[in-house]
Amino acid sequence: MNQQTISRIIRLGYTNFWRNRWLTLGATLLMALTLTMISVSLLMSFVIRDTAQTIRSKIDLTIYFRDDTVTDQKITDLETRINEITGVVSSHFVNKQEALAIFDRLPINEDIKAPLSNDNNPLPRSIQISTSNPDNIQTVIASVERADSEAIICSDCVSYAKNKATVDQLLSITRSVQIAGIILSVLFGLIAVFNVMNIIRITIISRSDEIEIMRYVGASNAFVRGPFVVEGVLYGVLGTVFTTLLLLIISFLATRFFHGAGALSGSAITILGVNLFTYVLNHLLTLILAQLVLGLVLGIFVSLFSLRRYLRA
């Protein structure tokens, strides 16, 4: 197939696309809808995955030391032992000055902060431990308790156990939401895919006369398919453009709205430290690529599949 033929095919495809603009607009919008469904579900699974990860990484263990009678040396020994436990990623010793500095940074009333100073510092020293997996925390606690339980304020260890239950619950909820999200998006995605298939088939049926004429005058099958493939590509590309714009607008408005209302702060909208709009922007390339691949596969495959019965010799 030479260059001239290819340019004719592209021109034909483009002309057909433009001539049936209402039908193709429908096909393109449906394609955009399909891609939106898939993008939103993709985005949702990103957000949930990242949220779960953030939550898990935020579960760490802090061991507080009962009073100033415990020597720094003893604490350092303990820290070394803790670091040898499997699953411990890092540990950090917080002395009294640092504890006070952290306290000073807390977003609480200055009147509460005011009485505390370096001379009057009741804040305990502590070791902050991060583990690769929250499940390892239990092992750490067990081994620390065995080693030197006298030095530890155990009430905090108990409160960790309570936290763990809450966190586990949260994680199991995110998992359920994720599964529900996948099922829903697969369902909506399927509906949208069937719609795209139908509308592309309608565009082909509406041009069955043209296909017939092309065959009578001796067009090769490749030449008949060509313009429809071009159209399929246009559906995919325009669908992607529409969807990307739609996602950007929706996430921008959602971010603005939630910020304006002051509600839901700390929810999934901002839980990752960035707002939804920024989040979408950060994942834009992945989203566009996923949409493009899906849109092109869907557009081209459905076109070729629907053409088959017209091209049988």
Next chain:
Amino acid sequence: MDDVLQIGSRSNRSQPVDTGTPQPLIQFKDITKAYPGRIAVKDIDLTINEGEFVSIVGQSGVGKTTLIKLLIKLEPPSKGEIYVAGRNLADLRDNEVPFYRRKIGVVFQDFKLLPQKTVWENVAFALEVCGYSQTDIIKRTDKVLDLVNLSRRRDSYPNELSGGEHQRAAIARALVHSPKILIADEPTGNLDPVNTWEIVDLLYRINQKGTTIILATHNRQVVDRIQRRVILMKSGKIVSDQRGGKYVI
């Protein structure tokens, strides 16, 4: 692509019709075509020589269109073999069929012009899909529109044409890649008598230039006027085959 079929050559195209030793161009050998629940044509044996003007006549539904569909390989026969220029159509591979069809021009009762294209574009389209160069397309299209006397209407759209002009545009499209065979399936079916004569006259002139013509019609006057070979069909069978014949039922 040209060796898919070697039908005639330039030299014998200009040979006078019906003289010398005619070459069999189309051969139907014991052809039967059955559709579910009905037999369209049965036991057809037919030889058409190069340069002939053959009218296939008979009432609607006797199998004229089926023969044409078989000949342009739109459908395979249920039984028997069709040879065109010595080549068995059953042996044509799927990707050869389009090139085979380029050797045959087909004209239909309902014209089958593309409504969104002008006359010129409709004719040129047949060349575009076959990969002709733009200069070739312009040259051939202009020439064939001149032949069918439609140069004046080249920029009109099909819905602006009269019935006769419609059919002449369709004939121009069928002729534009200089086919060896022109098949016309009820080309005058939708036309008034004046336009009918115009079309018949045009077909006659095309035949004079050496193109083999197969005309399917149920119009008695058309056949009687042409006075060439007439094949009469009845219920899917050939019942008579006369040279210089008339339409006799």
